[in-house]
Amino acid sequence: MSAPFVVVGGDAAGLSAASKCRRTDPDRDVVVFEKGQWISYAHCGTPYFVKGQVDRLEDLLSLSPAAVAERGIDLRRGHEVVGVDTDSQTVSVRADGETFEQPYNDLLIATGARAVDDPIEGSSLDRVFTLHGLDHAAAIRAFLTPPEEFAVADLGGGDALAADVVERYGAMSPPERVAVVGAGYVGVEMAEAFDAWDVDVHLFQRSERPVPGFGDAVGDAVIAALDDAGVTTHLGEEVVRLRGGAGAVDTVVCDSGSTLDVDAVLVGIGIRPNVALIEDTPIERGGSGAIATDAFGRTSVDDVYAAGDVAEMPHTVTGEATWDPLGLPANRAGRAIGATVAGDPQPVGSVAGTAMVKAFDLECGRTGILDHDRARAAGFDPVSETITAGSRSGYYPDAAETTVTLVADRATGRLLGGSIAGTDRAAVRIDTVATALGGELTVGELERQDLGYAPPFSPVWDPVLVAAKVLNGSL
Amino acid sequence: MSAPFVVVGGDAAGLSAASKCRRTDPDRDVVVFEKGQWISYAHCGTPYFVKGQVDRLEDLLSLSPAAVAERGIDLRRGHEVVGVDTDSQTVSVRADGETFEQPYNDLLIATGARAVDDPIEGSSLDRVFTLHGLDHAAAIRAFLTPPEEFAVADLGGGDALAADVVERYGAMSPPERVAVVGAGYVGVEMAEAFDAWDVDVHLFQRSERPVPGFGDAVGDAVIAALDDAGVTTHLGEEVVRLRGGAGAVDTVVCDSGSTLDVDAVLVGIGIRPNVALIEDTPIERGGSGAIATDAFGRTSVDDVYAAGDVAEMPHTVTGEATWDPLGLPANRAGRAIGATVAGDPQPVGSVAGTAMVKAFDLECGRTGILDHDRARAAGFDPVSETITAGSRSGYYPDAAETTVTLVADRATGRLLGGSIAGTDRAAVRIDTVATALGGELTVGELERQDLGYAPPFSPVWDPVLVAAKVLNGSL
Numbered sequence: 001m002s003a004p005f006v007v008v009g010g011d012a013a014g015l016s017a018a019s020k021c022r023r024t025d026p027d028r029d030v031v032v033f034e035k036g037q038w039i040s041y042a043h044c045g046t047p048y049f050v051k052g053q054v055d056r057l058e059d060l061l062s063l064s065p066a067a068v069a070e071r072g073i074d075l076r077r078g079h080e081v082v083g084v085d086t087d088s089q090t091v092s093v094r095a096d097g098e099t100f101e102q103p104y105n106d107l108l109i110a111t112g113a114r115a116v117d118d119p120i121e122g123s124s125l126d127r128v129f130t131l132h133g134l135d136h137a138a139a140i141r142a143f144l145t146p147p148e149e150f151a152v153a154d155l156g157g158g159d160a161l162a163a164d165v166v167e168r169y170g171a172m173s174p175p176e177r178v179a180v181v182g183a184g185y186v187g188v189e190m191a192e193a194f195d196a197w198d199v200d201v202h203l204f205q206r207s208e209r210p211v212p213g214f215g216d217a218v219g220d221a222v223i224a225a226l227d228d229a230g231v232t233t234h235l236g237e238e239v240v241r242l243r244g245g246a247g248a249v250d251t252v253v254c255d256s257g258s259t260l261d262v263d264a265v266l267v268g269i270g271i272r273p274n275v276a277l278i279e280d281t282p283i284e285r286g287g288s289g290a291i292a293t294d295a296f297g298r299t300s301v302d303d304v305y306a307a308g309d310v311a312e313m314p315h316t317v318t319g320e321a322t323w324d325p326l327g328l329p330a331n332r333a334g335r336a337i338g339a340t341v342a343g344d345p346q347p348v349g350s351v352a353g354t355a356m357v358k359a360f361d362l363e364c365g366r367t368g369i370l371d372h373d374r375a376r377a378a379g380f381d382p383v384s385e386t387i388t389a390g391s392r393s394g395y396y397p398d399a400a401e402t403t404v405t406l407v408a409d410r411a412t413g414r415l416l417g418g419s420i421a422g423t424d425r426a427a428v429r430i431d432t433v434a435t436a437l438g439g440e441l442t443v444g445e446l447e448r449q450d451l452g453y454a455p456p457f458s459p460v461w462d463p464v465l466v467a468a469k470v471l472n473g474s475l
Numbered sequence: 476m477s478a479p480f481v482v483v484g485g486d487a488a489g490l491s492a493a494s495k496c497r498r499t500d501p502d503r504d505v506v507v508f509e510k511g512q513w514i515s516y517a518h519c520g521t522p523y524f525v526k527g528q529v530d531r532l533e534d535l536l537s538l539s540p541a542a543v544a545e546r547g548i549d550l551r552r553g554h555e556v557v558g559v560d561t562d563s564q565t566v567s568v569r570a571d572g573e574t575f576e577q578p579y580n581d582l583l584i585a586t587g588a589r590a591v592d593d594p595i596e597g598s599s600l601d602r603v604f605t606l607h608g609l610d611h612a613a614a615i616r617a618f619l620t621p622p623e624e625f626a627v628a629d630l631g632g633g634d635a636l637a638a639d640v641v642e643r644y645g646a647m648s649p650p651e652r653v654a655v656v657g658a659g660y661v662g663v664e665m666a667e668a669f670d671a672w673d674v675d676v677h678l679f680q681r682s683e684r685p686v687p688g689f690g691d692a693v694g695d696a697v698i699a700a701l702d703d704a705g706v707t708t709h710l711g712e713e714v715v716r717l718r719g720g721a722g723a724v725d726t727v728v729c730d731s732g733s734t735l736d737v738d739a740v741l742v743g744i745g746i747r748p749n750v751a752l753i754e755d756t757p758i759e760r761g762g763s764g765a766i767a768t769d770a771f772g773r774t775s776v777d778d779v780y781a782a783g784d785v786a787e788m789p790h791t792v793t794g795e796a797t798w799d800p801l802g803l804p805a806n807r808a809g810r811a812i813g814a815t816v817a818g819d820p821q822p823v824g825s826v827a828g829t830a831m832v833k834a835f836d837l838e839c840g841r842t843g844i845l846d847h848d849r850a851r852a853a854g855f856d857p858v859s860e861t862i863t864a865g866s867r868s869g870y871y872p873d874a875a876e877t878t879v880t881l882v883a884d885r886a887t888g889r890l891l892g893g894s895i896a897g898t899d900r901a902a903v904r905i906d907t908v909a910t911a912l913g914g915e916l917t918v919g920e921l922e923r924q925d926l927g928y929a930p931p932f933s934p935v936w937d938p939v940l941v942a943a944k945v946l947n948g949s950l
Contacts, residue, residue: 012935045870045930059870316925327935328928349923356929365927395520395534425903427932431924431939432906438924439914448824449906449913450791452840453802454831455520457902460487460802464906 003029004074005341006091006104008081008277010034011041012327013308013334014110015063018073020338028342030073031102033093035080037160038134039065044327046137047189050144051196056156057134084109084281086301106303106341109278109291110334113271113309113325120181120267122242125249127175127264131186132271135162142170143264144197175199175263179252181239182269183210185357188222190266191231192360201231202260204252206238211357214419215370217386217405221421225362234260273310273323286312288323297337297348305341307333307348316352316437317368317416318378324353352417354434356427365430368417368437370407375416380409382416385471389463391424393455400424404467406433406443413442413475418467425457432464443472478504479549480816481566481579483556483752485509486516487802488783488809489585490538493548495813503817505548506577508568510555512635513609514540519802521612522664525619526671531631532609559584559756561776581778581816584753584766585809588746588784588800595656595742597717600724602650602739606661607746610637617645618739619672650674650738654727656714657744658685660832663697665741666706667835676706677735679727681713686832689894690845692861692880696896700837709735748785748798761787763798772812772823780816782808782823791827791912792843792891793853799828827892829909831902840905843892843912845882850891855884857891860946864938866899868930875899879942881908881918888917888950893942900932907939918947 005021007014010032018030032039040063048054058064068075082099083092090101115132118124129140138155150170152163178194180187183205194201203210203226209219210226210233226233234254242265243251252260273290284300286292291299291306293313299306309325313333333348340346354367369375375382384407392399402422408415418433420426436446447468453460461469480496482489485507493505507514515538523529533539543550557574558567565576590605597603604615613630625645627638653669655662658680669676678685678701684694685701685708701708709729716728717740727735748765759775761767766774766781768788774781784800788808808823815821829842844850850857859882867874877897883890893908895901911921922943928935936944 042868042870042930044928045868048871048930053872054870062869326928328940329925331935332923347923350925352925354925354927356927356932358929358931363932367925367927393517393520394537395517395529396523397528425900427927427929428900428903429906431904431926431933431937432910434926435907435910435914435916435921435924438920439910439916441910441914445913446910448807448822449910450804450825450827450829450842451906451909452829452831452842452902453519454833454902455517455523456833457831457838458906460806462906465803 003089003103003105005030005106005108006102007032007108007110008091009110009112009308010039010075010077011110011112011308012330014108015040015068016331016334017108017110017307017338017341019071020335021342022072024339024342024344026072032073032075033079033081034075034077037077039063039068039075039077041134046131046134047186047193049137050141050190051193052141057138057161058156058158060134081277084277084283086281086283086304089303106305108337109304109306109310110308111274111277111310114274116270116272119269120239120242122244122249123267125242125244125247127248128242129264129266131190131266131268135165138166139169140266142166143172144174144199145170146174147171177202177262178264178266179204179260179262180266180268182267184213184268185211185355187268188357188359190268191226192229192358195229195231202234202262203231204234204237204239204254206236208236211364213355214357214364214366215405217403218364218366218419218421221362221403222359222364225359229360271309271325275310286321288312288321290323292321293348295347296340296345297333305337307337313348313351316350320378322351324351326351326353326355352434352437354430356430361423362421363423363425363427364419364421365427366419367430367434368407368415370405370417370419375407380416381411382407383410383471383475385467385474387463387467387470389461389466390459391422391426391463392457393459396455398424402426402463404463406467406471408443408471408475410475413444413472415441415443415446420463429462429464443468443475447472478564478578478580480505480581480583481577482507482583482585483566484585484587484783485514485550485552486585486587486783487805489583490515490543491806491809492583492585492782492813492816494546495810496817497547499814499817499819501547507548507550508554508556509550509552512552514538514543514550514552516609521606521609522661522668524612525616525665526668527616532613532636533631533633535609556752559752561756561758561779564778581780583812584779584781584785585783586749586752586785589749591745591747594744595714595717597719597724598742600717600719600722602723603717604739604741606665606741606743610640613641614644615741617641618647619649619674620645621649622646652677652737653739653741654679654735654737655741655743657742659688659743660686660830662743663832663834665743666701667704667833670704670706677709677737678706679709679712679714679729681711683711686839688830689832689839689841690880692878693839693841693894693896696837696878697834697839700834704835746784746800750785761796763787763796765798767796770822771815771820772808780812782812788823788826791825795853797826799826801826801828801830827909827912829905831905836898837896838898838900838902839894839896840902841894842905842909843882843890845880845892845894850882855891856886857882858885858946858950860942860949862938862942862945864936864941865934866897866901866938867932868934871930873899877901877938879938881942881946883918883946883950885950888919888947890916890918890921895938904937904939918943918950922947
């Protein structure tokens with residue numbers, strides 16, 4: 001009798017793999033070990049839960065434990081895999097204080113990412129939050145809710161919720177001023193979430209612009225959106241220390257020496273691949289520190305796969321291994337590995353780093369390589385252009401200015417990346433650029449793509465095409 | 476001294492060519508002959524002018540005659556080219572009752588399309604309209620406006636407007652019931668325009684669904700949108716005759732024998748390439764009846780180009796010559812020909828038939844080959860799937876059901892076409908499919924495209940990716 005397909009981690013990659021494996025081969029035994037209580041939750045939805053737009057924690061779960069069981073998957077929550085022996089093909093699992101050995105036939109490591117430990121001096125003070133996991137999100141929303149309106153049952157989540165911590169924050173007076181440290185997409189989305197509770201929001205970013213991965217033009221548009229919304233931005237300011245009294249944070253200290261009194265801090269700087277499990281194994285890590293994988297998600301060790309936020313994937317543009325922890329590639333790689341393990345080999349695809357972020361009314365997107373230094377390091381000679389064009393025919397009401405940046409290689413004309421910002425259907429337009437990257441189009445070819453045109457939705461020349469025309473003209 | 480670049484037709488293709496030629500070679504003489512008074516107008520915007528969302532006729536002009544002159548283009552309105560002599564390289568031009576010969580060095584035929592003459596018996600009755608040109612649009616809006624509120628000056632358009640006709644309609648009582656004959660995209664958009672004036676709208680379509688070029692699934696979604704809006708659809712009913720008394724239409728007669736009393740009729744069935752000018756020339760027409768062209772927009776005769784609604788272009792998927800009169804390909808081909816004529820040869824690209832249409836709150840898009848018979852005729856073995864998926868993460872408010880159809884070739888997996896309908900950012904998502912066609916992706920490759928994900932804009936698996944997954948699974 002063969003050993004099961006063992007999956008370590010019950011989130012996007014792990015449960016996609018487990019589900020696809022069972023669908024492809026219903027006779028295959030699949031065991032999923034999840035160290036926590038939450039499974040398959042939508043990390044990207046947590047800011048909207050804090051904001052109150054998403055009502056209950058269970059709304060963020062794409063699969064309930066019962067639904068997983070119905071798929072014939074043996075899901076074990078509260079089970080932490082603490083060791084891997086790739087020679088004997090077993091993992092060591094700890095649960096309820098006991099440890100046992102579990103043989104595997106195929107193994108998927110999908111342990112995800114974790115917030116950086118103590119990213120700033122003082123991070124362990126009370127009322128300092130990260131946003132890693134639903135318990136954090138619940139605690140923040142509890143804190144924001146006036147005590148007289150708070151009821152832990154309103155948050156949902158059932159017995160998976162760490163209710164004691166949440167109730168402690170629910171009893172506190174809501175913060176009047178919050179500092180958000182780090183203006184990546186989580187920071188920007190959390191600024192919007194805090195603002196919805198009428199909190200005075202201060203957003204700190206070490207670089208000169210927010211969402212640096214989205215490029216300068218999007219960064220400028222986000223600054224304007226934050227200003228319009230009344231968020232105070234502190235750009236080019238690095239928070240070096242959090243200070244507090246009675247155990248709770250009360251002051252943010254910047255490298256310039258300036259300080260700000262606050263009632264709470266959200267730290268949104270940095271996650272790392274959760275690779276502790278493989279440290280004493282022959283499973284190799286790539287240059288990013290995440291687990292190295294091949295086109296089918298296989299690691300350097302036979303029958304061991306890795307996917308999701310713990311693994312590298314090939315980059316769509318450069319082909320080089322990259323660590324871009326994002327939701328779709330995790331789901332896609334998990335699903336492909338599930339099929340492969342079940343006997344229907346499927347490639348995991350590549351990652352272009354395509355991402356979208358909402359900053360109040362502003363929609364932003366990015367894909368591929370925007371950074372010129374990174375493009376040069378990959379052997380390209382990058383040229384970029386930024387344009388602003390209407391989202392609709394100029395005569396149609398409510399056409400919105402849409403800013404597009406495209407980057408191409410001067411020698412070959414190949415498109416390398418792009419970004420977009422605007423208030424009218426801007427974010428989804430990045431998918432056109434992402435698909436052009438996937439098709440390895442030149443910017444001249446992108447200029448000639450036969451995109452749609454209708455006055456309410458797009459001008460004759462979509463802003464992406466306008467950018468392609470201008471960039472192609474300057475190559 | 477060389478003769479000028481002569482352009483016949485002052486609309487999208489013609490003026491794009493003239494402008495690009497002058498920008499590329501400012502010393503080049505460019506003459507544009509336009510038989511009418513209107514130039515460079517947005518045909519696709521006319522329903523929204525009728526509706527009243529676009530205020531004035533001049534809002535629909537992307538270029539004024541003055542702006543054309545500023546570009547150094549010799550624009551002659553009211554000049555009809557009535558003959559072409561390709562041996563002597565001259566055109567015969569009629570203006571103010573006189574005819575003169577104009578030599579050319581390069582010639583672009585951009586005479587566009589015209590409404591089918593007398594498409595239905597009784598089409599020449601009064602209060603029967605097509606929507607071909609701004610004078611028609613102005614007449615319809617004048618008719619819809621209550622006489623006590625009507626002023627011809629409110630429509631704009633200056634001396635280009637045929638004011639006498641418009642004033643006659645402005646003096647009439649507005650129609651209470653209108654029949655729209657033909658539910659292509661103009662018919663659907665005009666139904667919305669009439670509805671905005673509280674007219675009882677009846678939409679007739681010979682086939683079982685509106686917008687047949689968009690496929691069955693979009694057709695069904697449009698039917699639901701029209702029903703919700705209170706438009707009465709008469710599907711599977713062919714209008715065979717319009718009857719009237721005192722010269723004005725009062726009855727629509729269907730092939731079934733059923734009749735409907737109406738106060739006005741909008742006929743939106745069919746346009747033809749305006750090829751009269753080349754009938755006695757060696758310039759060849761393709762199988763569609765439009766002018767045959769090569770990859771650079773050249774006709775069968777040296778130094779003669781054709782572009783826009785009068786010309787064929789290669790199809791993105793089949794490579795075969797096709798007649799797909801749409802705005803972007805006209806602009807793109809004109810622009811490329813202008814560059815080519817000025818000494819910087821640029822290909823005109825291909826046409827995928829990408830189109831978008833708005834049906835009240837519903838956004839629709841289509842691209843490539845949806846029709847299985849057409850796919851088979853091009854040598855493919857078509858397989859299609861239709862799915863419905865959310866436009867956003869399910870937990871995020873106002874996620875909208877989005878219906879996607881994709882078609883692929885069974886043998887190769889190559890994507891052949893797609894369509895989409897939904898109320899939340901649906902139309903622009905067709906550009907992802909169009910770009911996948913341009914990149915000659917298989918449906919498996921489309922499934923692995925790294926599209927964006929953010930709860931407010933797109934679920935982890937964008938509806939287009941969901942459709943690709945399902946179709947790829949059934950190949």
